[in-house]
Amino acid sequence: MRMMMFVLMLSLGPWERTGVSLVGAATQAQLYQLMDDLFNDYKPEVRPTTAGEATNVYIAMYLLSIQDLDEKSQILETSVILEAFWVDDYLSWTPSAYGNTTYFNYQQLKVWLPDIIVENSVESQRQLGYDENLITISNDGTVHWKPSQIIKTSCDIDVTYYPFDYQTCNIIVSTWMSSKTDIDIETHSNSRNGINLDRYSTSGTWELVSDDLSELPNENDLTRIQFKIKLKRLRSYYVLNIILPVLFLSFTASMVFFLPADAGEKIGMGITVLLAYAVYLTIIADNMPQTSLQVSYLAVYLTLLLGLTAMGVVLAVVVLHIHHKPDERKVGKRTETIVRKLRFILGLYRQDSTNGLQNIRVSPSENKGLSGAGTSHHQLKEAFSPPPSYCERKEEITWPKVAETLDRVMFIFTSCLITLITIIFFPLLSFGSG
Numbered sequence: 001m002r003m004m005m006f007v008l009m010l011s012l013g014p015w016e017r018t019g020v021s022l023v024g025a026a027t028q029a030q031l032y033q034l035m036d037d038l039f040n041d042y043k044p045e046v047r048p049t050t051a052g053e054a055t056n057v058y059i060a061m062y063l064l065s066i067q068d069l070d071e072k073s074q075i076l077e078t079s080v081i082l083e084a085f086w087v088d089d090y091l092s093w094t095p096s097a098y099g100n101t102t103y104f105n106y107q108q109l110k111v112w113l114p115d116i117i118v119e120n121s122v123e124s125q126r127q128l129g130y131d132e133n134l135i136t137i138s139n140d141g142t143v144h145w146k147p148s149q150i151i152k153t154s155c156d157i158d159v160t161y162y163p164f165d166y167q168t169c170n171i172i173v174s175t176w177m178s179s180k181t182d183i184d185i186e187t188h189s190n191s192r193n194g195i196n197l198d199r200y201s202t203s204g205t206w207e208l209v210s211d212d213l214s215e216l217p218n219e220n221d222l223t224r225i226q227f228k229i230k231l232k233r234l235r236s237y238y239v240l241n242i243i244l245p246v247l248f249l250s251f252t253a254s255m256v257f258f259l260p261a262d263a264g265e266k267i268g269m270g271i272t273v274l275l276a277y278a279v280y281l282t283i284i285a286d287n288m289p290q291t292s293l294q295v296s297y298l299a300v301y302l303t304l305l306l307g308l309t310a311m312g313v314v315l316a317v318v319v320l321h322i323h324h325k326p327d328e329r330k331v332g333k334r335t336e337t338i339v340r341k342l343r344f345i346l347g348l349y350r351q352d353s354t355n356g357l358q359n360i361r362v363s364p365s366e367n368k369g370l371s372g373a374g375t376s377h378h379q380l381k382e383a384f385s386p387p388p389s390y391c392e393r394k395e396e397i398t399w400p401k402v403a404e405t406l407d408r409v410m411f412i413f414t415s416c417l418i419t420l421i422t423i424i425f426f427p428l429l430s431f432g433s434g
Contacts, residue, residue, distance in 0.1 A: 030099040038091055044112045047182060048088035048141075054181055057114045058085045059173060060188040061227050065201040066208070067150060069157075069167065069231065074289050075122055076155040076169045081148040081199075082128060085188060088112060092141035105134040108145065114183050115176040119224065120153045125176065159288050159296045163238035164429045166209065167231045172216065174224040185223040187213060195227055206231040242280065243426075246302065249276055250418050253309045256316055257411035261323040261403050270313035277306040301425040308414060315410055323403035336397040339405050343395070346408050 049055055062081035069076050088111070095102050109131040117125050129147030136144040155169035175183050194211040202208075209230045216224040256270045281302045288296060331339070342348075395401075 027099055031101065034093060034098040034101060034104075038093065039110065042090055042110075044110055046112065047178075048090045048112050050089045054184045055086055055114065057116070057183055057185050058188040059083065059116070059185055059225060060196055061171070061173075061213075062196045062198065063200050063208075063211070063229070064148070066203040066206050066231070069155065069169070069206060071157045071159065071162075071287050072289050074155055074157045075152050076171075077150060077152050078171070079148070079150050080171070081146055082116070082173065083188065084114065084116065084145045086114065086143055087141045088137070088143050089141055091137050091143065093139050095139045101139070103136055103138040105136050107131065108133045108135045108147075111135055111137070111143065113145065114185075115178055116173060116185070117176045118151050118153060119172040119174045120170065122152050122154055157289050158294050160294045161429055162284070162288070162296045162298055163233055163235060163242065165233055167206075167233070169229055169231065171227040171229075172224055173227070175222050179221040180218060180223050181221070183223065185225055187215075187225060195229065203234075205234055207234055242283070242298075246280055246298075246305075247422065247426075249273065249280070250305055250422060251415070253277075253305060253312060254411055254414040254418060256309075256312045257319075257407045257414065261320055261400070261407070266316040266320065267313065270309065270316050274306065274309045274313060277302055277309055281306065297425055297429050301421065304421055305418065308418065312410070312414060315406075319403045319406055319410075322406065323400050325399040327398070329399070331397050331399065331402060335402065339397050339402050340395065342405050342409060343401070346405065346412075348401075348405060348408060 047055055060083045062083065064079040064081065067077040067079055091111070093101075108129055113127065113129075113135075116128055118128075128149065129145070133147055135146075138144070151171070153169065153171050155167065157167060158165065173185070175185065194213055197208070197211070200208070209232045211230070212228045214226050214228070216226050218224065253273050256266055256273070259266050259269060281299065284296065284299050284302065288299070
């Protein structure tokens with residue numbers, strides 16, 4: 001047992017310094033001989049085929065995590081492992097001749113690698129992996145390469161239903177210079193059904209809904225494989241921090257007209273609500289890509305409410321102007337008729353009761369006469385009847401009442417309009433994205 005451990009230590013020590021990891025019970029001399037036989041005349045620049053045929057490279061993708069999806073820059077950042085297999089005709093051996101060594105790990109820098117790149121990367125194109133990465137070489141010439149890295153790819157963002165949106169992003173893998181006659185990329189059996197998610201860590205912002213892969217048409221005789229992922233935005237944060245405040249704010253806009261003109265805060269309240277809408281619109285615009293291909297329904301909704309609130313501020317100024325008109329300027333007959341009808345419909349009509357039942361002074365002689373049996377029914381009716389003008393008396397329409405009526409009309413109109421817009425837009429946001 002001690003002898004075996006000694007041999008193992010001898011065999012591992014030198015190869016660790018050169019980036020080689022060996023498995024088996026081979027002696028140091030056998031391992032040295034294996035390396036010499038394989039790599040003395042080996043050229044990593046030469047494609048490893050003896051028959052002149054295309055080298056078949058089988059690939060699979062492991063999605064580790066979604067680091068970020070920048071809507072404004074339209075960039076998807078993911079952490080992935082791209083697994084690749086191929087047969088190197090120059091790196092095969094008989095295990096029995098080398099202490100039954102069936103495989104070993106070796107630096108990727110010293111072995112031929114297919115020129116595979118991420119085609120839609122937003123960074124400079126370069127060989128996947130790093131020079132220090134290890135690859136596994138088996139005795140039958142099979143090379144197993146698993147470079148892992150964080151890649152940034154372009155992704156067309158559709159903000160129509162933000163923040164209830166789904167986004168579909170692609171990661172396109174292709175050869176850089178080698179044509180299909182030299183390198184033929186095919187999907188490995190591990191990824192027939194899409195991206196491998198065995199090691200996937202969930203994101204706090206996006207939910208992975210589905211994944212797929214397909215082979216794209218050849219361009220310039222290059223092999224291209226497309227990995228597609230569909231993401232659903234997690235909505236709790238946006239509902240609590242954007243949607244609900246906007247809903248509450250939308251019904252505050254109409255309250256400008258419910259505030260009495262004498263309160264002195266109509267204009268201030270309107271401007272405050274207007275600024276709040278502008279702030280939320282700015283927050284949403286900061287997360288949106290600067291494109292005109294799609295327009296967010298939420299941004300349209302806020303813009304409409306912003307316009308209604310601006311109109312409310314203007315009308316509030318008009319109402320205050322009407323309210324403070326001098327009494328010397330009488331209300332026109334036509335305006336008076338319209339306002340009186342509106343006040344009756346809106347429940348604002350109040351009869352002027354100043355000419356009510358008059359106090360009646362009765363002299364002692366009249367009192368005696370009234371208390372007597374001879375007092376006629378006609379005299380009693382005449383004494384206690386109100387003046388003829390009482391039933392015909394109408395509410396006097398003044399400028400403050402005109403302003404009050406206009407306030408109530410605009411309150412009802414804006415409340416109904418805001419409710420209608422909300423009923424249209426939010427179901428469209430919630431269910432239209434699916």
